Every structure is written in structure tokens, then in C-alpha cells.
Amino acid sequence: EIGPTFPAPTPARPVAEHIPLNILYEDDDLIVLDKQAGLVTHPAPGNETGTLVNALLGHCGEGFEGIGGEKRPGIVHRLDKDTSGLMVVAKTAMVHNALSEAFAARDIDRAYLALAWGLLPAEGEFDGNIGRDKRDRKRMAVVGSGGKVALTRFKLIEPYQAAVSLIECRLATGRTHQIRVHLSNAGHPLLGDPVYLRRIPAAARGLSQDAKEGALDFPRQALHATRLGFIHPRTKKQLSFETAPPQDFQALKKRLIG
Structure with missing residues (x-):
């Protein structure tokens, strides 16, 4: 008799992946990119890998982790998977908080x-x-x-x-x-x-x-x-x-x- 099978555990933190990104601007605080259609913004059940967050971790390295929460580091706002276009991503906690407040206040x-x-x-x-x-x-x-x-x-x-x-x-x-x-x-x-x-x-x-x-x-x-x-x-x-x-x-x- 075969016992129950369980799915492999998913990592608590997203893994870094090398996925091409169209980056328009970058400095020590933030990145502005043109997201391609078909790219999910952050990991979720059914999309644990191959997301923008995985790509950003691959691009920015470990220093990017922990900004804005483990599952969505740096993400201030998101675009639906099949919506293309401009996004800004924070690389520091200060900028993440400031941009989040600006989006909430519609100062964008x-x-x-x-x-x-x-x-x-x-x-x-x-x-x-x-x-x-x-x-x-x-x-x-x-x-x-x-x-x-x-x-x-x-x-x-x-x-x-x-x-x-x-x-x-x-x-x-x-x-x-x-x-x-x-x-x-x-x-x-x-x-x-x-x-x-x-x-x-x-x-x-x-x-x-x-x-x-x-x-x-x-x-x-x-x-x-x-x-x-x-x-x-x-x-x-x-x-x-x-x-x-x-x-x-x-x-x-x-x-x-x-």
C-alpha cells in the first residue's frame, strides 16, 4: 500500500534566478524597469519561481532580501502577470517605505x-x-x-x-x-x-x-x-x-x- 504523498516544501524565501530584465534606471536606492507581459510580480502558490522578485534577487544579490517582506522584497506596487510596463522597485527600507506612502497618497x-x-x-x-x-x-x-x-x-x-x-x-x-x-x-x-x-x-x-x-x-x-x-x-x-x-x-x- 502506498502512503500519502506530500508536495515538496517551498522555500520560505524566494530563490535568486537569472531572468532578463529591461532596466531603465538604477541607483543604490531603487530600480525602474519595463516589465514584460507574462511575468508574475511576486511568488505565490503556483508561481513560486520565475517571478519578478526571483529576477530581482538574481540581479541585486542578498542585500535585497528583507526589504518589504520575505516573499516580496522591494515590491512597492505590482502589475498583473499579463500587463506590461513601468514599475519602480525599492532597494532600501527607507525608499520602500517612502514610495509606499507616495503610492498610498497618489503622489505618483x-x-x-x-x-x-x-x-x-x-x-x-x-x-x-x-x-x-x-x-x-x-x-x-x-x-x-x-x-x-x-x-x-x-x-x-x-x-x-x-x-x-x-x-x-x-x-x-x-x-x-x-x-x-x-x-x-x-x-x-x-x-x-x-x-x-x-x-x-x-x-x-x-x-x-x-x-x-x-x-x-x-x-x-x-x-x-x-x-x-x-x-x-x-x-x-x-x-x-x-x-x-x-x-x-x-x-x-x-x-x-x-
Whole structure:
């Protein structure tokens, strides 16, 4: 008779791994990087290795451990696995605390580019408290009671065939999946969103065949953290960064233009 089997114990601390990172700025206090889509920010059940934290430990060495907790050293804010774009990571406890306070106070300049289904107005905002979806714990939702206050402002950059909108989003709050939830709740889910896009949108009928195929086959949410600006906690200098979306996002835009 074979006894019960138990999974191998996972390390209490993340292990250092050599994973390529696109670092835009680095000094003794912090790192600014352009995270690739597909990279999980910090270890969690099911993703104990291959994360941004593992990569940062491999890049920075042992001195990086212990900043901000063993499981997520240096992480001040996170991007969803399949969201690309700009992140700042602390290398010292002082900077970690200062940046965490700046994010909490919304003293950070952040903007995202997103491709959403449907034609949005020139500008506007979405509000509505966000909490766990009672029917699906892996999803967030706009909830009628409870949840956390959330506000997303947007402006239209370019419409494509009156069926898809390229928008810039700015967060007045920072809730889990905020942009994805607010847009989906408003009837404008992000292209490719595996969680909040549940059916083929009616707007897809307005696209040419090639554009429709590209939009419906896009394998991740079309969301990129394009701008990040903040005051350096130690030097007090303003740092500002901007990056273009990755190649898959750019290629999709070209197909949408038709």
C-alpha cells in the first residue's frame, strides 16, 4: 500500500534566478524597469519561481532580501502577470517605505494605455466600489455595497473602425484589476482580457475580418503601464519615464487600423 504523498516544501524565501530584465534606471536606492507581459510580480502558490522578485534577487544579490517582506522584497506596487510596463522597485527600507506612502497618497504620476471594445467618448471617468466577485473569487467586480472606493479617469487617443478605442487611463485609486473591472462593467472590456471578457462583443461586427481575428485572438489583456513619474525619496529629484507598449500590442494596433 502506498502512503500519502506530500508536495515538496517551498522555500520560505524566494530563490535568486537569472531572468532578463529591461532596466531603465538604477541607483543604490531603487530600480525602474519595463516589465514584460507574462511575468508574475511576486511568488505565490503556483508561481513560486520565475517571478519578478526571483529576477530581482538574481540581479541585486542578498542585500535585497528583507526589504518589504520575505516573499516580496522591494515590491512597492505590482502589475498583473499579463500587463506590461513601468514599475519602480525599492532597494532600501527607507525608499520602500517612502514610495509606499507616495503610492498610498497618489503622489505618483501613472498612466496606462489600453485597447477597449466599443467607442468611448473623448474623455470621462468610471467610478464604483470594487470588491471580490461573490460568484467567482478569482474575479473582482463593481459591488453595490462594501468593497473599496475606486475611480478611473480616461481619455480617448484613437478610435479604430468605430469598434475599438485606444485610451489612456489614469488611476485616482489603486485597486486590484481596477482598469479591467471598470471598463468591463461599463460594457467596454479590454481586448484579450481572459477574466473579464466572457463573450464576443457586439462591437466586433464593426471590424474588418483581419482586424476582428487579431482582436479576438489577442492572448492577454491589452494593457500597458506607459508612464511613471515620482520624486526620488533620497535625492528629492523628479524622475519621469515613458515606454511604448510591447511588440504584440503595437502589431494589434496596426491590424485594427486596417
